[in-house]
Amino acid sequence: MKFINRPAVKVPVALKVDVAVIGGGPAGVGAAVTAARNGASTVLVERFGSLGGSNTNGYMYIIGAERLGEGVGSEICNRLRKGGFLKEVSQMYPDIEANALTHYNAGIPLERLSTSRRRYYSAFDPDMCACYMNDIMEENGVTIFLRSLFVDTVVDNGSIKAVIVENASGNQAISAAITRSQLFATNQPIPTA
Secondary structure, three states, X not given: OOOOOXXXXXXXXXXXXXXXXXXXXXXXXXXHXXXXXXXXXXXEEOOOOOOOHHHOOOOOOEEEHHHOOOOXXXXXXXXXXXXOOEEEHHHHOOOHHHOOOOOOOOOXXXXXXXXXXXXXXXXXXXXXXXXXXXXXXXXXXXXEEOOXXXXXEEEEOOEEEEEEEEEOOEEEEEEEOOOHHHHHHHOOOOOOO
């Protein structure tokens, strides 16, 4: 096998932040908003043209309401509900729990299911979900790099110092002060510069 040597490339630093989040799915959006709300300058890098991951770009727009809990996910759902873009499936289709094609509880009468075994699903408009995610990011000062592919890291002494992304502007570095390993090791609030 033959190889081609590429010359060393100088990559411009496009941004210096406290926290860089890779991936704009539900977890990435939650992580970025939470970091920003704790005072960290934050960037989120997403390879597609909108936020939301499988919930929006993958059109997986049915979620179990019991998994929402509190926090950013619940906040997004509340905005969708208030705007008329989220509907409770169990209210629209009261017998859905007994449907063998849609539910693992099929064949068990609803009155025999314990409340903990019942699953209440919500269906939402994925495009509006992406819009509300953008709104929340903007309200919290999170910088978003859409259509940007994470391609490499810059590591120094075992810590990630920067990430390299590639987009229409070419290769760019994003320098992050806080690495994931530092956050988990200290279990402390995110320090700001």
